Amino acid sequence: MVYRLPEPLPWATLATPLAAAEDALARLDQQLATSPIRQGWGARTAFADACASLALQGDLVLLEDLVLHDAGRDRHAPTQELTRAHAVLRTRRRIAAADPGWAASPAGLAALCEDLEGVGDQDTVPVPVAPSVDAADGEGDLADVDDAFSAELADIDALIARSSRLLADTGPVRAKSPLVYDPAWGETDRLAAWRHAVADTRVLPPVLAATIAVDAWTALEPLQHRAWLGPLLAADLLRARDKARHHLPALASALRGVPRDRWLVRDPLTRWLAVLGAVAAGAEQGMRDHDRWMLAREVLQAKVKGKRGSSSLPRLIDLVLARPLVSTTTIADALGVSPRAAQTLVAELGLRELTGRERYRAWGIL
Secondary structure, eight states: OOOOSSOOOHHHHHHHHHHHHHHHHHHHHHHHHHHTTHHHHHHHHHHHHHHHHHHHHHOOOHHHHHHHHHHHSSSSSHHHHHHHHHHHHHHHHHHHSSSEEEEEEEHHHHHHHHHHHHTOOOOOOOOOOOOSOOOOOOOOGEEEEEHHHHHHHHOOOOHHHHHHHHHHHHOOOEEEETTTSTTTTTHHHHHHHHHHHHHTTEEEEEEEEHHHHHHHHHHHHHTTTOTTTHHHHHHHHHHHTTTSSSSSOOOOHHHSSSOOOHSSSHHHHHHHHHHHHHHHHHHHHHHHHHHHHHHHHHHHHHHHOOOOOTSSSSHHHHHHHHOOOHHHHHHHHHHTTTHHHHHHHHHHHEEEEEEEOSSOOOOEOO
């Protein structure tokens, strides 16, 4: 597998969209450099980018479900798509917290692949673990209880305890199904080809280098069923090239707006132009979102002027700026108040209800 750059590069065609993308990304990064909501902007963007990463693969994950799942407050059993979206979210957070350029390095890729092994894949089949024949812990506590139901609960607790001890010692054993994974895929060779393509872009402008990195990852697909990792690695390359010093670009969210007939074509130049246009549009949208959230922050802060110093309202403002939406349970957990007090704080702040439901409601800033 080889990804070759055209020689010579069509600079006459690339110059204008490349300049627009470079300029828009630089302006967004400069705006975030001194922004008081930079952390909140990054947190909100991470959720949207994770959902967009799944959407590019044809899977729909609701932003509300991802936020609640991340907080451990699922309204229903998480689906496979939701589990994968959460894996994307955790990967993005780890890349953002690491040094620039770490993700695309051999050590970084190895660490990310190890973290993602078996997460949310329908082909990953856990090998059954035989229960231990040792005496069950805790059974003696209910030995004298005549209630049959309590005895059954004790047996279940003992089985869970035995399984937990065994899993802690041996770890989960997983097998990749050949029905889903191609045994002759050659991930090592494909990764080497992708790294070679990235190495060839070191003398190119940063945004063009990231564009080629995304396109090469899509064309080579080094890791099976991990196409969403390419935009994250390209975003980290932009940080390593000092083009995005103060944020991790949300390239998946930007690419989501590109029509598929421009993204999935054979001509590499057409694909590059589509990515460059998406980067520019995504950066412009990022600046508009920043301005809207800054205005919302100023409006909310005006409502808490004159409140006592121990009020939880300022902390609630920081929370809603860092989450696309919040529920009473997430507010209660984050602020250390009761769910009833959380509802009172929401009413005082006048947050907008986003679900339109009478139960399991959520509030936020659009």
